[in-house]
Amino acid sequence: MTAHRINHQPVFLLAATPWRESSLRLEVFSRRYGRVALLARSARKRQSELRGVLVPFVPMSASWYGSQELKTLHRAEWLGGWPQPQGRALFGGLYANELLLKLTAREDPLPELYSCFAETMRTVCTESNHIAALRRFEWTLLTQLGYAPDLQHDAHGAPVETAQTYWLSPEEPPLPLAQAQGLTQQNAGVAVGGAALVGLREGCFDSPAALQDALKATRLLLDFRLPGGIKSRQVLQQLQAFQTAV
Template identity: 40%
Template structure:
């Protein structure tokens, strides 16, 4: 029986692990095969042709072979299109990679989400003023495409339409419910409906980015709660890295970067 081979598949490297003195295990996000694991043999050698190519947040065309859970990388080519994000944008991109690692099962294709991720990475590299909106828009699409985002056009428990002028909060298990006096963060019905409409748009990432522009500060902690709940972690590694970096610069007063509106929040 011939060994299965896949050629020139659009992909991004999400994470890399040491496998031996000269090789790496790569977690990659591909358009037609979802998240898969590849072994890149000899890639750590100075003479490896893969060494300068297998970088995160870069559009690649990968070829591999094998039927096991971990396939063998055969070829890798950089596809170009945009420069690699740096600085704050690099940390934001790393946050997106961590979300994909935690919320996507292996071998579960999400071609639409792959396209949204490709555009999100490009926007992070090119638009430093829109990083927070890009993150919020991608979080919404990731939760939706993995079946973890409730319908934002109705109450979760009753499925009743949202009432104009009423504020609602988003719960991981309950969906939308009417906000109470002790709810710090909430959005009005019109804002939730705008977000749902954006998700149904033909270009949902851009539409969601625009819809988030007027509510991202209140939306951010609600989406973060859903992401923590479904990923099973209390703090994402990239967020902790931001906290640690800021504590080195300003040890006496460290703002929560995830709760802020600055470009480095995740």
């Protein structure tokens, strides 16, 4: 448990749900305390000072108190920095928020992940091309939580090479595709270029093909951890299907 009173912590709002008549129950992600559940009393009242402050995707400062899992929000200040995301970028922000909500444990400090998330939110909100930032965030999340395979070496201990193609399975090191034999039929996995694996490891993608392969890799690993699916991705896919149909 954290200390009884925490002041002026940088946080991002991940989710807010109504609580009783006029309050909100919040999930925030903080640099020093990880994901924290907060009760924002009277936040839904028209005259509440919190109405324009408790918004997702942008940094804010929060102060809270309490020794139970659900803390009480004492003060919140909007720190600004960038506008709210629009269009497809909105789904990118919702997607990153959902991953943090579903995969992180409460009050588990992950300062490196917080820094990556903050940079991802800035990119999603301010740059038209934010796909690489989302791949970097996914990989940082998987790495920080201990879910990422070793991409330095393949299953035989040889260095991963950009010119090779590998078979990637959850909880297994990459295996050169030529040596995978029947695994491509028996095991859940995807064929991924070595350039994508190196790109994930280093956070830099040298081609659209490597970026697309990186998506295949992170999607495989995330879906393995979230068999119930990722709602924000499903909604975006449904919206795209509807737009195509009309």
